[in-house]
Amino acid sequence: MRILLVEDDVDLSRQLKSALSDAGYAVDHAADGEEAHFLGDTEPYDVVVLDLGLPKIDGVSVLERWRRDGKTTPVLILTARGAWSDKVSGFDAGADDYLTKPFHTEELLARLRALLRRSAGIASATLACGGLRLDPRAARASVNGEPLRLTSLEYRLLHYMMMHQGRVISRTELVEHLYDQDFDRDSNTIEVFIGRVRKKIGTDRIETVRGLGYRLTPLTGESEAA
Amino acid sequence: MADGWLFRPGRSLTRRLVWLASAWIALALIVTGAVLTYQFQESALRRLGNVLAETIDEAVIATTVMPDGTVQTTPILDARTLRLLSGKYWAVAEPDGNGGLRTLIRSASLGNESLAVPRDLPAQLAGAAGINITYNSVGPNDEPLRVAASLKTLPGRSAPIVFLAGIDRSDIDADARQFATLAWVTLGLLGIGLLIAVFLQVRIGLRPLYDLRDEISNVRKGKAARIERTYPAEISPLAAQVNRLLDHNQDVVERQRTHVGNLAHALKTPLSVMLAEASGDPSQLAEIVRRQSDVMKGQVDHHLRRARAAARSQGLGERTPVPEVLDEMSVMLERVFQSKPVEIDWRAPDALGFLGERQDLQEILGNLMENACKWCARKVRVSAGASGLGQMIVVVEDDGPGLAADRYDEVMKRGARADEDTPGSGLGLAIVDDLTRAYGGRLTLGPSDLGGLKAILSLPAAEV
Numbered sequence: 001m002r003i004l005l006v007e008d009d010v011d012l013s014r015q016l017k018s019a020l021s022d023a024g025y026a027v028d029h030a031a032d033g034e035e036a037h038f039l040g041d042t043e044p045y046d047v048v049v050l051d052l053g054l055p056k057i058d059g060v061s062v063l064e065r066w067r068r069d070g071k072t073t074p075v076l077i078l079t080a081r082g083a084w085s086d087k088v089s090g091f092d093a094g095a096d097d098y099l100t101k102p103f104h105t106e107e108l109l110a111r112l113r114a115l116l117r118r119s120a121g122i123a124s125a126t127l128a129c130g131g132l133r134l135d136p137r138a139a140r141a142s143v144n145g146e147p148l149r150l151t152s153l154e155y156r157l158l159h160y161m162m163m164h165q166g167r168v169i170s171r172t173e174l175v176e177h178l179y180d181q182d183f184d185r186d187s188n189t190i191e192v193f194i195g196r197v198r199k200k201i202g203t204d205r206i207e208t209v210r211g212l213g214y215r216l217t218p219l220t221g222e223s224e225a226a
Numbered sequence: 227m228a229d230g231w232l233f234r235p236g237r238s239l240t241r242r243l244v245w246l247a248s249a250w251i252a253l254a255l256i257v258t259g260a261v262l263t264y265q266f267q268e269s270a271l272r273r274l275g276n277v278l279a280e281t282i283d284e285a286v287i288a289t290t291v292m293p294d295g296t297v298q299t300t301p302i303l304d305a306r307t308l309r310l311l312s313g314k315y316w317a318v319a320e321p322d323g324n325g326g327l328r329t330l331i332r333s334a335s336l337g338n339e340s341l342a343v344p345r346d347l348p349a350q351l352a353g354a355a356g357i358n359i360t361y362n363s364v365g366p367n368d369e370p371l372r373v374a375a376s377l378k379t380l381p382g383r384s385a386p387i388v389f390l391a392g393i394d395r396s397d398i399d400a401d402a403r404q405f406a407t408l409a410w411v412t413l414g415l416l417g418i419g420l421l422i423a424v425f426l427q428v429r430i431g432l433r434p435l436y437d438l439r440d441e442i443s444n445v446r447k448g449k450a451a452r453i454e455r456t457y458p459a460e461i462s463p464l465a466a467q468v469n470r471l472l473d474h475n476q477d478v479v480e481r482q483r484t485h486v487g488n489l490a491h492a493l494k495t496p497l498s499v500m501l502a503e504a505s506g507d508p509s510q511l512a513e514i515v516r517r518q519s520d521v522m523k524g525q526v527d528h529h530l531r532r533a534r535a536a537a538r539s540q541g542l543g544e545r546t547p548v549p550e551v552l553d554e555m556s557v558m559l560e561r562v563f564q565s566k567p568v569e570i571d572w573r574a575p576d577a578l579g580f581l582g583e584r585q586d587l588q589e590i591l592g593n594l595m596e597n598a599c600k601w602c603a604r605k606v607r608v609s610a611g612a613s614g615l616g617q618m619i620v621v622v623e624d625d626g627p628g629l630a631a632d633r634y635d636e637v638m639k640r641g642a643r644a645d646e647d648t649p650g651s652g653l654g655l656a657i658v659d660d661l662t663r664a665y666g667g668r669l670t671l672g673p674s675d676l677g678g679l680k681a682i683l684s685l686p687a688a689e690v
Contacts, residue, residue, distance in 0.1 A: 019502065
């Protein structure tokens with residue numbers, strides 16, 4: 001497994017490098033944002049450990065650039081700033097997990113194992129509907145290249161609709177695919193989630209067919225080649 | 227003296243302005259009333275004086291001096307002077323040498339009575355021959371009289387003769403009284419009208435001040451972030467200063483946060499180094515370093531929280547949309563706990579807002595929801611809604627093993643115990659409880675019907 005370690009503190013880098021090597025990873029190290037961006041862009045890493053406070057380019061910007069270029073490599077953020085607002089901005093940039101400093105090395109190794117296990121899922125084809133894309137392997141979706149922020153229920157709803165795009169899907173059908181049998185299913189649930197997904201992907205992409213259900217279609221003018 | 231109470235700081239401006247205006251209005255109206263009634267009475271008396279002068283003239287013309295020096299007066303052709311006690315009288319008299327007057331001839335209306343004469347009249351007459359002197363008196367019928375007297379010297383007689391004429395003035399007095407009543411009532415009404423006008427003017431004039439007060443109160447309650455309205459030139463500097471003060475507050479809060487964040491960054495990386503260096507080393511020294519680093523980490527977190535809590539109380543008027551924060555937290559935590567996987571179902575009305583800073587709501591919900599994700603089997607449910615009276619309720623539940631009721635207090639204990647803050651141990655509810663209390667809210671725990679723990683938060687709410 002190849003891993004990219006991005007950390008500017010000399011001592012911490014040395015320690016992490018040896019701990020990661022001991023755990024069986026092939027470790028590349030970058031000490032600033034520029035080097036990190038270059039390495040991540042050119043080498044096929046399995047996972048990245050990214051410190052947020054970096055010289056030259058900060059960690060969040062590096063991550064944003066990778067994601068914009070379509071890199072889906074799982075990224076674990078290391079940050080001294082433990083506030084949730086910092087974590088949120090990291091995740092908005094495309095992080096997969098975070099670890100707040102100071103941390104135990106064992107914790108880091110456990111998190112990395114979990115990340116790798118997750119991304120090793122069976123690859124399946126990316127779904128597209130106009131400018132809307134959904135990558136089931138990375139569980140990510142985007143509109144016109146902009147990553148979407150979806151909760152798992154919203155993602156599941158969108159996934160199901162993209163698999164059946166162009167067809168009218170009834171509410172009952174959607175509820176059945178959204179929830180397990182034992183979870184609450186009041187009648188408003190689907191409307192709530194359709195509303196939220198519409199807010200995120202654009203209102204016109206999901207059409208309400210009165211009395212029948214909903215239908216996902218590309219926007220008029222959006223070609224299938226988009 | 228007026229400054230003593232009227233202008234004491236703290237007195238109502240409205241009261242001050244209305245008092246000043248009423249004092250001025252009352253003074254002006256009283257003077258006006260006095261002048262008007264005086265003028266009316268004066269002109270009435272002047273008219274009476276003219277009538278009396280005419281009567282005296284007629285009496286003079288009707289008077290002849292006999293060769294023996296006595297005088298005779300033929301009755302004047304005026305019906306009123308012929309009828310007994312008619313209210314119009316005349317008389318001819320001469321000084322009696324003792325400072326009084328002796329009546330020589332009287333009008334038929336007088337009968338046997340005389341016109342009363344003030345004691346100093348003969349002296350006055352002597353000093354002003356030929357000029358009418360008028361005075362008030364009482365008539366033979368006890369009616370109020372206006373009397374005119376004049377000292378004349380007639381040809382053929384060396385001793386002067388006094389002609390007197392009197393007329394009932396009760397009509398005039400009644401007129402004057404009626405006029406005075408009318409005048410005072412009218413002026414009084416005018417005064418009341420003016421006072422109402424002044425009061426309205428003051429209220430309308432001070433309206434912007436009341437508006438400003440309401441806006442500031444809204445900022446304090448968090449319904450508004452700044453003073454938005456345009457104010458008259460006199461108080462717009464005040465509004466601008468209030469806004470500047472709000473900005474300044476915001477700046478201070480931000481600066482404090484930044485300092486605190488920098489401190490965290492500065493301390494935490496060295497701590498990471500120490501922890502990493504000690505990990506995997508079985509020596510006693512490494513064990514001590516590990517343990518003490520954990521203690522230091524706990525201390526750093528604890529004091530950062532305190533500093534943040536102190537900065538927080540300054541945050542005025544911030545409003546944070548709850549659905550946005552729930553959404554970003556859900557997306558993030560589901561990703562973090564993807565290997566489980568965890569499914570977060572959150573519900574909140576679109577317009578629900580938290581009356582406080584976004585970072586704080588993120589901290590509160592982040593910790594509670596992360597906790598639920600950590601302990602749940604699969605599902606986390608979050609429902610938020612307004613509960614009236616400017617409050618909202620957020621319920622975070624999971625379907626995990628839950629917690630025995632006798633441990634609720636223990637996990638919410640305020641302040642940080644170092645071992646609570648090591649990764650993976652402790653529930654991290656102390657920080658949630660601290661923050662919630664800082665906002666005057668409450669955190670309570672209970673069992674969820676999903677099977678796990680249910681955390682119920684009450685927090686200040688505002689519409690967004």
